[in-house]
Amino acid sequence: MTTAIAVDELTKDYGRRRALDRLTLAVPAGEVYGFLGPNGAGKTTTLRILLDLLRPTSGRATVLGLDVQRDALPLHRRIAYVPGDVALWPQLTGGQAIDVLLALHGRSDQKRREELVEAFQLDPTVRCRAYSTGNRQKVALVAAFAAEADVLILDEPTSGLDPLMEAVFRRHLVAARDEGRTVLLSSHILGEVETTCDRVGIIRAGRLVETGTLDELRHLSEYTVDAEVGHPPELGGIAGVSDLVVAPANGGYRVRCRVRPEATADLLAALARAGVRTLSSRPPTLEELFLRYYDAAETP
Amino acid sequence: MTGVLIGLIWRRLRLRTVLWGLGLFLLAFTVVGSYEALYPDPGVRAGLTGTLRANTSFRALLGVPGDLSTPGGFTAWRVGVTLGTLAALYAGLGIVALTRGEEETGVRELVWSGAVRRQASLLAAAAGTAVGSVVLGAMATCALLGAGAGGRGAVLLGAGVAAVGLVFVAIGALMGQVAGTRRAASALTGTAVGVAYVVRMVADTSDDRGWLAWLSPLGWLERVDAYAADRVGPLVLAAGSALGLFAAAYALEGRRDLGAGLLRPGPGPGHSRRLRTPEALAARLYASTVLAWAAGLTVFSAIVAGIAADVGTFVAQDRQTADLFARLGGSPDLVRSYLGGSYQFLGILVVVVAVEGVLGARREEATGRADPVLARPVARPRWLGAFLGAGVGGAVCAAAAVGIAGAAVSVAGPGGDPAGVLRAAANMLPAAVCFGGLACALVGLVPRVAAPVGLAVPVVTFLVDYFGRLVQLPEAVLACSPFHYVAAVPARPVDRPGAVVLLAAGIVFAVVGLVAIRRRDLVPV
Numbered sequence: 148m149t150t151a152i153a154v155d156e157l158t159k160d161y162g163r164r165r166a167l168d169r170l171t172l173a174v175p176a177g178e179v180y181g182f183l184g185p186n187g188a189g190k191t192t193t194l195r196i197l198l199d200l201l202r203p204t205s206g207r208a209t210v211l212g213l214d215v216q217r218d219a220l221p222l223h224r225r226i227a228y229v230p231g232d233v234a235l236w237p238q239l240t241g242g243q244a245i246d247v248l249l250a251l252h253g254r255s256d257q258k259r260r261e262e263l264v265e266a267f268q269l270d271p272t273v274r275c276r277a278y279s280t281g282n283r284q285k286v287a288l289v290a291a292f293a294a295e296a297d298v299l300i301l302d303e304p305t306s307g308l309d310p311l312m313e314a315v316f317r318r319h320l321v322a323a324r325d326e327g328r329t330v331l332l333s334s335h336i337l338g339e340v341e342t343t344c345d346r347v348g349i350i351r352a353g354r355l356v357e358t359g360t361l362d363e364l365r366h367l368s369e370y371t372v373d374a375e376v377g378h379p380p381e382l383g384g385i386a387g388v389s390d391l392v393v394a395p396a397n398g399g400y401r402v403r404c405r406v407r408p409e410a411t412a413d414l415l416a417a418l419a420r421a422g423v424r425t426l427s428s429r430p431p432t433l434e435e436l437f438l439r440y441y442d443a444a445e446t447p
Numbered sequence: 448m449t450g451v452l453i454g455l456i457w458r459r460l461r462l463r464t465v466l467w468g469l470g471l472f473l474l475a476f477t478v479v480g481s482y483e484a485l486y487p488d489p490g491v492r493a494g495l496t497g498t499l500r501a502n503t504s505f506r507a508l509l510g511v512p513g514d515l516s517t518p519g520g521f522t523a524w525r526v527g528v529t530l531g532t533l534a535a536l537y538a539g540l541g542i543v544a545l546t547r548g549e550e551e552t553g554v555r556e557l558v559w560s561g562a563v564r565r566q567a568s569l570l571a572a573a574a575g576t577a578v579g580s581v582v583l584g585a586m587a588t589c590a591l592l593g594a595g596a597g598g599r600g601a602v603l604l605g606a607g608v609a610a611v612g613l614v615f616v617a618i619g620a621l622m623g624q625v626a627g628t629r630r631a632a633s634a635l636t637g638t639a640v641g642v643a644y645v646v647r648m649v650a651d652t653s654d655d656r657g658w659l660a661w662l663s664p665l666g667w668l669e670r671v672d673a674y675a676a677d678r679v680g681p682l683v684l685a686a687g688s689a690l691g692l693f694a695a696a697y698a699l700e701g702r703r704d705l706g707a708g709l710l711r712p713g714p715g716p717g718h719s720r721r722l723r724t725p726e727a728l729a730a731r732l733y734a735s736t737v738l739a740w741a742a743g744l745t746v747f748s749a750i751v752a753g754i755a756a757d758v759g760t761f762v763a764q765d766r767q768t769a770d771l772f773a774r775l776g777g778s779p780d781l782v783r784s785y786l787g788g789s790y791q792f793l794g795i796l797v798v799v800v801a802v803e804g805v806l807g808a809r810r811e812e813a814t815g816r817a818d819p820v821l822a823r824p825v826a827r828p829r830w831l832g833a834f835l836g837a838g839v840g841g842a843v844c845a846a847a848a849v850g851i852a853g854a855a856v857s858v859a860g861p862g863g864d865p866a867g868v869l870r871a872a873a874n875m876l877p878a879a880v881c882f883g884g885l886a887c888a889l890v891g892l893v894p895r896v897a898a899p900v901g902l903a904v905p906v907v908t909f910l911v912d913y914f915g916r917l918v919q920l921p922e923a924v925l926a927c928s929p930f931h932y933v934a935a936v937p938a939r940p941v942d943r944p945g946a947v948v949l950l951a952a953g954i955v956f957a958v959v960g961l962v963a964i965r966r967r968d969l970v971p972v
């Protein structure tokens with residue numbers, strides 16, 4: 148597995164405020180990497196450093212083996228970027244803006260441009276000043292997908308799109324991955340992350356707090372267990388069991404709790420001693436997973 | 448809530464208002480002061496009104512003189528229309544920026560959805576610019592009083608200037624309803640100021656169409672006739688018109704959609720084959736602005752050249768004025784001195800065209816439009832260089848407009864100096880390169896203050912040089928201004944060493960900027 152994007156001990160200060168704190172992360176080539184984290188965690192800062200729009204205070208980053216600062220020009224020929232806040236020239240039409248961006252990029256696919264304009268249902272004859280946020284994002288997305296690039300860097304590209312357009316976006320994202328492109332996708336939309344990302348990294352206060360495939364993250368996290376038992380179980384002493392609720396039901400007791408993977412054996416033994424009748428367990432939903440990581444931001 | 452809005456508006460307006468007010472003050476103050484020096488002889492003063500009234504060119508440029516036998520009366524004639532025009536631009540463009548500008552940045556959406564009347568924003572902006580207009584008028588009055596030209600006339604002239612401002616507050620508000628964008632609304636408002644100017648010019652130069660002046664807000668200011676007839680009627684007319692026009696804008700504001708105007712833009716081209724490089728993009732973004740400047744400068748230059756011969760004949764009759772002209776132009780040939788002084792004034796506008804073009808880069812950066820460009824294989828120096836090119840190219844176009852219009856009129860009229868006018872136009876370019884380069888350096892080194900500083904430095908150093916020579920500041924002070932090294936062509940030959948130094952400085956500044964832009968972050972406002 149080769150690494151397409153390597154970020155090494157990246158620190159970025161805005162005056163006295165530290166936005167990135169020795170951030171290290173690696174995106175394998177040919178994968179879609181979901182870059183997640185609460186607002187203000189440093190996602191946009193990281194992506195803008197990769198594009199050489201911001202200069203790191205210390206540390207370095209490479210994309211496709213090229214230094215993002217020193218080799219910016221040759222690198223930019225191989226990257227397509229969608230900024231988080233798409234601003235366009237008010238006096239140009241959307242079609243003109245797309246053509247400007249493609250021409251500046253160099254290599255592009257005209258046929259694909261037309262297909263994308265069609266697929267995203269964008270009216271290219273409207274002036275950019277009249278576009279909504281979503282339409283401006285579409286312009287940037289068309290210009291990114293129609294460019295011949297090995298790496299796509301997308302900063303919350305669907306925050307203004309409707310569900311239908313979001314589906315179009317996902318289709319093109321998966322197609323890009325299937326063509327062997329690497330994608331770094333900052334996103335808040337869990338469905339999008341779940342259906343498109345091979346791997347996610349979670350950033351909080353400028354540091355990477357977790358990274359792995361979604362399955363790996365789930366396995367690191369607590370499962371929810373529901374059981375019915377004959378008499379009150381003794382679960383208080385088991386480390387790794389939390390949010391315990393026990394209530395009388397159907398002549399016995401209903402038990403609900405969360406359990407960390409390493410405590411599962413102890414929990415099952417205790418439930419067995421309490422005369423377990425039914426048992427079900429489920430992995431955390433994505434939402435629960437992220438809330439856990441995001442929430443911890445408040446209490447570091 | 449409306450109080451909060453007015454507070455916000457005033458925060459955005461106050462610096463601008465102070466600067467404009469100071470400009471008006473200086474303009475009026477220097478003219479009052481120069482009167483005593485120019486016309487010490489009571490006999491000359493008494494005859495002045497008659498002589499100047501007979502001169503069509505002066506009537507076209509400055510209006511019909513009322514009573515030129517006092518410093519106040521002379522000032523009211525000499526700068527009245529100019530003060531009014533400045534107040535009109537301040538007020539009209541100011542309210543458009545505050546209303547349409549706010550609507551384009553999305554601030555208005557928050558306000559309209561808040562618990563205020565829909566027109567609260569418009570009212571607050573109008574209140575702010577109206578107060579600003581009154582401040583400008585008061586500054587003119589203070590200048591006259593301060594220079595000793597007291598009395599009713601000073602108050603009436605100030606009131607007249609403020610009244611023109613009020614009318615254009617209303618016109619700007621109305622244009623903001625007609626057009627759907629800030630650019631278009633600004634252009635319409637600027638055109639309205641131009642029309643008001645031309646209408647009064649036609650009225651003032653003909654004997655039987657004088658009534659036309661009643662159709663122009665600037666004409667109303669003239670009809671106040673401060674220090675002579677001292678009429679109040681035109682002020683009432685102005686105030687009434689301002690209220691009426693504003694009521695129309697107010698009514699429309701309550702009916703229309705957010706972001707909409709009465710004029711709706713049609714669809715544009717869905718493709719672009721020409722915008723393939725950063726240079727083409729920068730040129731496209733700046734083209735319409737350059738076109739507007741060039742149009743204005745064409746008219747300006749044609750007027751300057753067109754009245755040259757008349758000015759020469761008139762000034763020749765009067766030794767003191769001739770001295771003044773010689774001081775400004777630096778040549779005993781009066782027509783050429785006049786042309787030299789006037790084209791220096793147009794020169795600063797050409798410099799502004801260059802600087803504004805370069806500052807376009809900063810606007811692109813601050814709005815985030817530079818991000819998608821610089822994320823593509825476009826080197827930062829090339830990107831900034833494209834705007835430098837647009838600015839300098841724009842200045843060349845503007846200077847060409849000045850030269851061609853002035854030369855064409857000179858060829859047509861008697862006693863013209865077309866070659867001299869062309870040289871005067873070309874002579875503007877070294878300073879344009881110098882300050883364009885300076886703006887480039889500022890964008891590279893200190894992006895956050897590049898726009899205000901980049902514009903203020905040339906304007907202030909120009910004023911120091913231009914008015915410094917009038918009031919005869921010490922040579923050591925004058926030598927600090929780069930414009931000291933721009934000769935008043937065609938009164939004097941082109942200052943070749945000076946031009947070379949300005950060009951070289953511009954190039955050095957530009958290189959500094961192009962290197963510095965590599966080293967920094969892109970920063971928002």
Ligand SMILES: Nc1ncnc2c1ncn2[C@@H]1O[C@H](COP(=O)(O)OP(=O)(O)O)[C@@H](O)[C@H]1O
Nearest residue numbers: 161164166185186187188189190191192193971
């Ligand atoms: N230009 C800037 N100046 C000062 N602080 C900034 C600037 N841009 C971002 N920040 C701060 O840096 C932190 C990270 O911001 P950002 O990278 O935009 O986060 P995210 O994209 O994850 O929401 C935030 O605390 C933000 O306030």
Ligand SMILES: [Mg+2]
Nearest residue numbers: 190191192231
């Ligand atoms: Mg962000």
